[in-house]
Amino acid sequence: MAGSTWGHLFRVTTAGESHGPGYVAIVDGVPAGLALSEADLQPDLDRRRPGQSKIVSQRQEADSAEILSGVFEGMTTGTPIAILIRNQDQRSTDYSDIKEKYRPGHADFTFDQKFGRRDWRGGGRSSARETSVRVAAGAIAKKLLAERWGVGIVGYVLQVGDISAGVPDPSAVTLEQVEATPVRCPDPSTAARMIELIEQVRGERDSIGGVAELCATGVPAGWGEPVFDKLKADLGKAMLSLPAVLGFEYGAGFGVATMRGSANNDALVCEDGEVRTRTNRHGGMLGGISSGMPIVMRCAVKPTSSLPQPQETVTTQGEATTIETKGRHDPCLLPRFVPMAEAMLALVLADHALRQEAR
Amino acid sequence: MAGSTWGHLFRVTTAGESHGPGYVAIVDGVPAGLALSEADLQPDLDRRRPGQSKIVSQRQEADSAEILSGVFEGMTTGTPIAILIRNQDQRSTDYSDIKEKYRPGHADFTFDQKFGRRDWRGGGRSSARETSVRVAAGAIAKKLLAERWGVGIVGYVLQVGDISAGVPDPSAVTLEQVEATPVRCPDPSTAARMIELIEQVRGERDSIGGVAELCATGVPAGWGEPVFDKLKADLGKAMLSLPAVLGFEYGAGFGVATMRGSANNDALVCEDGEVRTRTNRHGGMLGGISSGMPIVMRCAVKPTSSLPQPQETVTTQGEATTIETKGRHDPCLLPRFVPMAEAMLALVLADHALRQEAR
């Protein structure tokens, strides 16, 4: 119960710190007979890794994954798949300052309070670099979902600061549209303005927040459990388990607060023999169980806490001081957040898919 | 993994349907030596039950809890506490219409897809009545948290439709302020306008959504686990496991999307030998671990789906029809949502408190 394991039947356990030897994930419960190799993991790892474009952190990490088990003759065997990603560009000298000072917005202080000590070389266990192995595990889940159930997953940046994209139909967004620009917003003109804002913010030695949207298509009706393990609840937990996420909503989200029931309810209709809803304000989940409609959700991501400008804080001894981050940080987390969130979405769906199989 | 259990060390399992004999919760992991009787459970059950005021459902349920185990000579023994609440005012005739039709916004269709059958007398397992035993379990968690760690929990209605209360300091809100009006908004003048709106909406045979805010004070720094079981993640899951919740945020929430890092970071300061933050945009959690500051979160709750006006839907055979709810439903879920959400908040904190004890 120490919190490094996700899922019940499709189950991922991770280990690793940002400046230690590397990261490991063990993915247990993957059904036998899925074609799999390291090449299936690399594309999403490349989308997540630093140094991929000018608007993200310039730390250089190949994030090259090695599969250590669970695959034989190119196919999964049904036994746990261990994935190893070694750290390369650690430069822990960049971080020696933070040994004695608590960085605002980071987990330095809370880790010290929790454990009585912490790996002060960077974020240690709380670093977003931990999501690298989640992304690798998520790539397996994505492939399983696509091949066995025809489920498709796509995420994208909906908002950066005050700049919002209009995405009338999330289920129509393609990976190609998302990957067309480094900011991962499928609307090209909005993307350009977002990139401009990010570069401006970086020039001002600051950072900026935003919102990502995710959509899963092809999810059959019936996934999710009635009470505590509602699909919406596990999706919310999954997204909030990612660093920097302060809000989660699905379907109409916070917009429901001002709505009347008569306007909010999605009418049920029958088309081509299939029951569906005319609109999708319920975001593809009713009673916490998938309805067969696209699952749509959004995450609010805070601006990067590490800043190359002085910030007020205290030393570990409680003395007032300032800290200025000298590391290589993202001026906006959103572009690299997209593959992380997609991975968590895939992990949740794969787990619930198998849970439904056991019914 | 069938989804009826919450928590790892402070662990609640529930059973029951809205129109069956009753509900049961088994609360396992409560430490020995806590003074406890049914009288400790009843106040929150009374806050949750229907029929408590004019602005909620008029179904009559005493929601009287019987403790069947785990308490001896007025003290918990450390063994599981079973709680039984029998249903009384079931009137299942009210619901016979929904046997053949899917109610919009409800789980009727998704349950049929998931299980191939459903208890069509009301919401069955998906009924919000299931939260009665969660509230009873939460009352135990609240008492444990208060006595052992000095943690206080309070929830209230922040918004109904377009009417929002200004609550400058969530940690200063008291239970008495909340309970002063049936709408559970601590600001009396806003409360009056909310009640007026709810009565108007009911008169129009409609329903309205809203937002609830919750605050936990006295939580020591160090609760929550670094990766998947972040405190924010478990809180998000807990809130989203409640019926009708479509959004969750904590601290600055979705507001972070438009913020700069330099404005969003909470400066660390030292006061009276204690490290704290000058502001609380982080909502009391950093890296998913409690910081010692008040934990503040908000939930978006949709308008009641059951409406006493015709709504477009289909029969279980897929034929177009309309349905008009004749049962006794809440025109606004928020007032009764408050004790449900407080209970879930308490369950999460009690579980993480014990997890931290094991460290």
Added chain:
Amino acid sequence: MAGSTWGHLFRVTTAGESHGPGYVAIVDGVPAGLALSEADLQPDLDRRRPGQSKIVSQRQEADSAEILSGVFEGMTTGTPIAILIRNQDQRSTDYSDIKEKYRPGHADFTFDQKFGRRDWRGGGRSSARETSVRVAAGAIAKKLLAERWGVGIVGYVLQVGDISAGVPDPSAVTLEQVEATPVRCPDPSTAARMIELIEQVRGERDSIGGVAELCATGVPAGWGEPVFDKLKADLGKAMLSLPAVLGFEYGAGFGVATMRGSANNDALVCEDGEVRTRTNRHGGMLGGISSGMPIVMRCAVKPTSSLPQPQETVTTQGEATTIETKGRHDPCLLPRFVPMAEAMLALVLADHALRQEAR
């Protein structure tokens, strides 16, 4: 993790003490569509209950089960099934002596050490009476296993003291043979001698131990997980979770210690297109996974610890004293142990059956 829950997908949580209001089990994960009523639970409850014959405890308990949820129109709905059994013949005055003295062989001392307090009216949570709701849950598992996979389960008494039955083929033993005598030994002449011994032992104000054997037929090859959750491991845990069990073995069991590999290995053969083994020293499990052969296991059960003769012990203050049990206890636990062990066997198999479905 407080230890009152069994299983992952077919999951049972129990609560209750021997002299409290009663016992509850919540059985979560039962697939929808199984015909079920209280009448399905009662036969095994009757086999377990005290007072059923002259050679067991004379405490009078009807052990009448009420199903509170999860069944609608005579069929399981897929939601958790809560079962309530109220205590009746509590006579806690019988037990007041043990408030101040630790009974040898019981959990009185260890509960005090663990919890700092205990329910001293009888065994409290450690009473074998807790198995009543396990037996009720097991009856559901048995029915599911029989209907969906054709699995049959039978247990019987193999040995009482020095008297052993010869049972050449465990898979041929029938429930009728077992129930033909109150001692539940399928060999009538051995049964008669066992009963005689038990009555003699009771006359001498003493108790006697024994061995029970269990067999599951019809289990398909492939149930059980490779590493920690081997089927043999979960079966061993299940049996050892029952009171008074000090030993567990399957197949050739402790007999393997003196065997050569060439003699112990079961040759694989093909009969009627099915791979099977010529002999079954492996007890139906290879690598912890079912082989398709009958699963055969044995449990060693100690003589009842409560004795109507003075035994040396200490008071809760550590002073030397003696204690003589005045309650109504079984001179031999084995006859009533059989349905308890069958129930646990069924719970393990039902859980692993569903786990295999999710593969």
Added chain:
Amino acid sequence: MAGSTWGHLFRVTTAGESHGPGYVAIVDGVPAGLALSEADLQPDLDRRRPGQSKIVSQRQEADSAEILSGVFEGMTTGTPIAILIRNQDQRSTDYSDIKEKYRPGHADFTFDQKFGRRDWRGGGRSSARETSVRVAAGAIAKKLLAERWGVGIVGYVLQVGDISAGVPDPSAVTLEQVEATPVRCPDPSTAARMIELIEQVRGERDSIGGVAELCATGVPAGWGEPVFDKLKADLGKAMLSLPAVLGFEYGAGFGVATMRGSANNDALVCEDGEVRTRTNRHGGMLGGISSGMPIVMRCAVKPTSSLPQPQETVTTQGEATTIETKGRHDPCLLPRFVPMAEAMLALVLADHALRQEAR
């Protein structure tokens, strides 16, 4: 729930196959502040590895462990510890014969039935080589138990074939006595006879079974949970999760079958202000909770199934054939079983120790 994870609070997840790149364990829940390095893991790995003496398998594996996370500046940080052991002497050509034939006594057939495929290079996931990372994880548990609670763990070979050692006081056996001979029997003269028997059996191209005994001293009263997670139950599961174990008993074990209660009960006495029992037929556990007396248990281990002589079996197509193992196997598993069993004992105790901390 795919079975590769052990424990709740001290939690181990393993991955790896005998002829893949290597093995990984993630050990989550280790408290912060324990001094730890690879040097702490190696001694037990050396006791487990093949090639350590003439009487075990001659496969050459250094079993050198690399710690990838969770340790900083020589101390555990409280975050998960990943351990990597790469395979070296794989020689999978030795095993190509078993691709087409099922080895008697092995999991080849059951894996094919479960997964529809298997890694046929050796035992794959079912190989006892998987215990290497369990032993590494167990070494961490042993160190934690010793430093924090003063718990000592020792295992040894009690019986090989018909040769049994007399060990009057298990709690007095030392690691030095055990390691004095390659057979790990603490009685030197019996050890010599065991070695002679093992060499004779190997000369006859056969194998032989045996019994190992384990003892844990210093365990305080109060570890273990009342119902399903009794300490005896988790210990039984732990031992039965090891390959080749067909029986488990603790304390008087199967000997209780022929005992009277008056002779079996251990009298409670008070010595130096401590309540203890005069004898230890209860093996240190009452009601499944530790009593403060030494925990004593035994495991029956079957003779190695792989034999360098022809054995009757079938091909994967069901045709009758014979198979003769050409690999390098142990003529008796017991000497290398001892560190595996000690590791599992340590994992169980560490987990229950932390669970008790959370009470």
